[in-house]
Amino acid sequence: MTLPESETRDRLLDAALMHVAFDGWSDATLKAAAADIGLDAALVRSVVPRGAVELALAYHARGDRAMLDRLRSEDLGYLKFREKIAAAVQFRLDAVEDKELVRRGATLFALPQYATDGAKAIWTTCDxxxxxxxxxxxxxxxxxxxxxxxxxxxxxxxxxxGDTSADNAATWAFLDRRIDDVMQIEKLKANVRNNPVLKPLLAGPNWLLGHIRAPKKTGGEDLPGTVGPQR
Known part of the structure; x- marks a missing residue:
């Protein structure tokens, strides 16, 4: 029986994970994984036409799904909003079973031909x-x-x-500091907007920004968004 393409890709990804630490997200890993589960080259090309980068992206998407599952199952109602953001980032990193898989992914997405894929994956996680x-x-x-x-x-x-602290405690402290930095920036922006001297100078930019719209959720053909009349 022929498996659906998504299931075949999942099997290929599972087989690839044990090779990534040694060969990265590479053609060598892809070939070894295919051999492990008995997939011929033609089927591999049909499942991952762009090669190993598609396995790396599939692994990232799998981590996103695990994060969402945990966000749905955990009670975060008692947390402040900034704490919910921190928890979500922590849940996403907790979904990684081996840092080397991410380290090798970072190396892959640092290459110019895959930089856009890496940026899109991060953007999707944050979205x-x-x-x-x-x-x-x-x-x-x-x-x-x-x-x-x-x-x-x-x-x-x-x-x-690079964190070697117990339970990644240093990372979570680092994350808290970065969120604190963002909160300070937001306070500064609010002060500038409310400043009677600066407010008139921002009228033009604010008018323009007020016409920017988020991309529609249906179809997604209007990315990265629209400019139109305020609603």
């Missing part, structure tokens, strides 16, 4: 975090929230990869 925590923004804030969290998340991952 899922905001959506899962109930973000309903539809204006420029949709972008600024995800861009800011992408920076925090990326920095935290890099710190976490």
């Amino acid at each position: 899922l975090i905001w959506e899962s925590l109930g973000d309903t923004s539809e204006d420029v804030n949709w972008y600024s929230k995800r861009a800011t969290l992408s920076g925090v998340y990326s920095a935290t991952v890099l710190y976490w990869l």
Whole structure:
């Protein structure tokens, strides 16, 4: 019986994980994984036409799903919003069973031809975090929230990869400091907006920003968003 493409990709990914630490997310890993589960080259090409990078992206997406499952199962109602963000990032990193898999992924996505794939994967993770925590923004804030969290998340991952502290305690402290930095920036922005001297100077930029809209959830063909009349 022929398995659905998604199941075949999952089997290939599972087989690849034991090879990634030695050969990275590479053609060598892809070939070894295919041999382990008896997939011929033609079927491998049909499942992952772009090669091993698709396995790396599939592994990242698997971690995102694990994070979402935990966010749905945990009671976060007693936490402040900034603490919920920190918890979501921690849940995402907790989903990684071996840091070497992420380290090898970071090396792959640092290559120019895959940098866009890596940036999109991080953006998707941060988008899922905001959506899962109930973000309903539809204006420029949709972008600024995800861009800011992408920076925090990326920095935290890099710190976490080198963290040898017990239970990654140093990483969670680092994450808290980065979120504190963001909160200070938000306070500064609010002060600037409310400043009677600076407020008139921002009228033009604020008018323009007020016309930026988040991408539609249906179809996704209008990414990275729209510019139109305020609703």
